[in-house]
Amino acid sequence: MQPIISIKGLQKTYASGHRALKGVDLDIRRGEIFALLGPNGAGKTTMIGAICGLVNATGGSVTVDGYDNVRDYREARARIGLVPQELNTDQFESVRATVAFSRGLFGRPRNPALVEQVLRDLSLWDKRDNEIRELSGGMKRRVMIAKALAHEPDILFLDEPTAGVDVELRRDMWAMVRKLRDRGVTIILTTHYIEEAEEMADRVGVIIGGELILVEETSVLMKKLGRKELIVQLAEPLPAIPPELADWHLELTAEGRELRYVFDRHAERTGVPSLLGRLRDLGINFSDLSTHQSSLEEIFVDLVHGRRAA
Numbered sequence: 502m503q504p505i506i507s508i509k510g511l512q513k514t515y516a517s518g519h520r521a522l523k524g525v526d527l528d529i530r531r532g533e534i535f536a537l538l539g540p541n542g543a544g545k546t547t548m549i550g551a552i553c554g555l556v557n558a559t560g561g562s563v564t565v566d567g568y569d570n571v572r573d574y575r576e577a578r579a580r581i582g583l584v585p586q587e588l589n590t591d592q593f594e595s596v597r598a599t600v601a602f603s604r605g606l607f608g609r610p611r612n613p614a615l616v617e618q619v620l621r622d623l624s625l626w627d628k629r630d631n632e633i634r635e636l637s638g639g640m641k642r643r644v645m646i647a648k649a650l651a652h653e654p655d656i657l658f659l660d661e662p663t664a665g666v667d668v669e670l671r672r673d674m675w676a677m678v679r680k681l682r683d684r685g686v687t688i689i690l691t692t693h694y695i696e697e698a699e700e701m702a703d704r705v706g707v708i709i710g711g712e713l714i715l716v717e718e719t720s721v722l723m724k725k726l727g728r729k730e731l732i733v734q735l736a737e738p739l740p741a742i743p744p745e746l747a748d749w750h751l752e753l754t755a756e757g758r759e760l761r762y763v764f765d766r767h768a769e770r771t772g773v774p775s776l777l778g779r780l781r782d783l784g785i786n787f788s789d790l791s792t793h794q795s796s797l798e799e800i801f802v803d804l805v806h807g808r809r810a811a
């Protein structure tokens with residue numbers, strides 16, 4: 502199937518000279534939930550802006566459902582709903598009018614029943630006549646989503662949808678995202694949280710320093726990220742790893758005082774009990790054991806180094 506969004510060599514250099522996107526290639530599949538994961542300043546918002554035509558790319562191209570997002574801007578943009586990180590709406594307007602107006606902006610005919618449905622889906626119906634400024638922060642976020650959905654887009658972008666929201670809103674947000682996906686809407690969200698990507702996304706892209714360094718099915722990525730390290734502090738230093746321990750592919754560090762074993766924390770058999778049993782059989786005593794789970798930051802660093810080495 503033809504991808505719904507096709508990004509080729511996308512570049513953005515800001516007037517300051519900062520290269521926020523360094524040639525990104527990516528195809529978004531029709532109907533998937535795609536999470537763009539990366540630390541602060543990685544280029545996530547710039548990338549969304551460049552796809553939606555809000556940021557002028559300095560190189561490359563983007564097609565949305567076959568429409569070039571510069572040449573055929575209106576056609577491309579009409580297919581996209583965008584929920585930005587920041588609130589950008591008239592604070593004195595009512596909730597219902599805001600959402601209905603947004604539909605009109607895309608040249609869609611009036612459809613009060615649809616606006617009602619969108620407001621109900623987002624638990625905003627009771628607030629329909631309130632002015633935006635009277636709403637709580639969480640409610641305002643919901644309005645931004647309603648606004649993005651008012652013209653029935655095929656693609657929804659959510660820029661850090663759960664940054665600073667409470668548990669209830671987060672849960673509602675995910676329920677809504679799943680419902681939209683079931684209706685065939687393609688969803689692209691940005692996040693700092695690996696757990697969020699794990700829970701929600703079909704695929705994950707990792708962006709660092711303006712480069713998309715990895716795109717992977719979530720299940721495959723989680724396997725890679727599930728690596729954990731066991732460190733065995735030895736009572737007596739070893740000159741070398743005994744051949745009887747070859748199966749575990751250990752590393753001997755700290756001048757022979759530590760054995761390091763990397764395992765998959767999701768695996769049914771981690772190999773840890775058998776390793777400890779074998780150490781005992783070989784008469785290798787240890788003074789302490791500790792485990793270490795890679796943090797997202799370390800994983801990012803590893804990915805970047807791995808890429809440089811390659």
Ligand SMILES: Nc1ncnc2c1ncn2[C@@H]1O[C@H](COP(=O)(O)OP(=O)(O)OP(=O)(O)O)[C@@H](O)[C@H]1O
Binds near residue numbers: 520544
């Ligand atoms: N208008 C601008 N002018 C100059 N530099 C900018 C501009 N907008 C963003 N940048 C820079 O481009 C880089 C990428 O910013 P961007 O907002 O895309 O990152 P992000 O991954 O969305 O970060 P965050 O997770 O913090 O939202 C950052 O270094 C940022 O300072």
